[in-house]
Amino acid sequence: MSNPLDQFTPLLDAEWMAATLQRYLPECLAGDWQVTGCEIQHPRYKTYRLAENRERSFLSLVYHLQGRKLPSSIADQRILYARAYLGQRSHQAFAEAQASGKKAIHLAELGMVGWRFPDDPAMPWLAELMDSRRIPELGQQTVSSIEIVNYRPEIRCTARYRFAAENTEPERVVYGKTYADERGKTVHDQLSILQKQFQSNLGFVMPKALAYDLEHRTVWLEGLQGQMLTELDFATTLAENIPALVNALAVFHQLTPPSLPAITLPQHLLEWCKKAEKLSNAYPAIQPVLSVLLSELQQNRPEVDMLGLIHGDFHIDQLLVLPNGRLALFDYDELALGDPLQDLANFAADLYNYPYPVATIDQLVRQLFTAYSAAKQGQADPQRFAWHLRGQLLTRAYRTFIQQKSAAEQRIADFIALALRPWPLAG
Structure with missing residues (x-):
């Protein structure tokens, strides 16, 4: 056909x-x-x-x-x-x-x-969540507005509930994140466990888990005030925040994880093979370079002595700069046991989505790895990081395909070309 x-x-x-x-x-x-x-x-x-x-x-x-x-x-x-x-x-x-x-x-x-909207084939309770009078978890304070932050049909919906100042009650923001399945209960419980652990001022600030509503499959989170890192001058602000970012990430990776699924390197490799096969079917012209990339990923697969806590979806859109300069980290849906360098590589690969010269992003990636390695007392393996980075760039190519972004075929080829470069990146 x-x-x-x-x-x-x-x-x-x-x-x-x-x-x-x-x-x-x-x-x-x-x-x-x-x-x-x-x-x-x-x-x-x-x-x-x-x-x-x-x-x-x-x-x-x-x-x-x-x-x-x-x-x-x-x-x-x-x-x-x-x-x-x-x-x-x-x-x-x-x-x-x-x-x-x-x-x-x-x-x-x-x-x-x-x-x-709010009719959703997998979340029939969404309409009730758009009526604050029917949500006892929000208390007695009047909701002044409800804004949709992110809607992924049949998966989840995040809404921002704003409360105007009343009498002795200050202005307040609460987030409601509802799911098509029971994942919200897991997210609430896991986040509560992590928040109880000691965190120094070097760690990320986490949004407080307020409650889980079983009827609406919704986890309620206290809002934090600040600026998204992506809203600030990207290259300059990120470079300035790299020390704080990698130190907070290193602290996060040291937290004692709750019971979590494990993501192993062979599992990553299997998923990347499936993605490459679909890309090859859609764009036969890039099949040869995809084969080269897969061959390198298979031949150079590293070993990991011990899996630890990872965020699982760590990228720049998940970070908020608070008024005191600390960084807040959001979205704990993908928590897992894995190789901590996966988080760093995921963050680095995502930077190549932004409209900056490749040389600028390369410099930021080198700074990220160098700073993280220093925070881990030199225990971060550069070749293992490079392996994850290549796989994450392949993942970005696949996402470009399934999301059908503009100039998809060229962008996919560009991501594959980036993944095939040797590490360390040329200065």
Whole structure:
């Protein structure tokens, strides 16, 4: 069959989708609402390695729509989660959604099944979380606003609840993070265990775990005030914060972990092989360099004497600079036992996503490793770090593919080229 991406590509054009959804959304056809703008978040392309299964490929994504209510012309924002299928498969998917009682809409002309937020096929309680009067964990203080921070359909949703100052109560922010499964209970319990351990001023500040709501599968976290590290002058601010960052990371890695799943190096290698195979199927031209990269990763796989606590998703977007200069660390969903250098390599690989010269990022990566090695009294193995860094760059190439970012094929080739460079990086 032809490349499925040919059919899905128009659905990733925000301007085209704004005009197209105006023509097909039921509320627009009824004259109740008008689309004025569109932003696309979290596209994920699900593909299959076997050729006979390629027709099952689908694209899921979130459309953040700007619009206005009619006839009042009051500005209004809405979120639409959609899944796009090949051929006529959307008809079957819509029938299945209807049969299960899920509040779906069918945009047959686009091959799409959609859900209007807060309707979510895996989190039917989301609507209740958008009504603060129905959330006893928030107490008696009046909620002044509820803002969606991050919505990953059928996985999780993070909302920010703002409280205006009242009488003796100061202004306050609380985050509610709800999950499609029971992961929130695990996150709450693990974070509570880590917070009870002694932390020096060198360690990360962690958001306080307030409660876990079993009915809504939501962990409640106290908000922290500060600036995201990415909102500041990137290269300069990160360079200035590298000593504090690596010292805090070294302290974090020394904490006594709760009961956690282990992530071994052979497991990493297996996942990277699967990602490389899917990339090769989608872009045959890069298959030779992918083979070279996989061969090097297999031949140079290091050994780890002891696994320790790792964050599992450590990158610059997870860091907040507090008014006192300390760094706060968020998002503890991926805590695991693993090689601590995985966290450092994950952070380093993510820096190459930013629009700075490669030489600038190379310098920051060298500084990160040198400082972390010093914080660990020289116990950080540079070749093991390089192995993780190469694998993490392959992971960034794969994410570019499944998220179908602009100029995807060239960006994927660039990530693979970065992964094939020798370590230490040339100065």
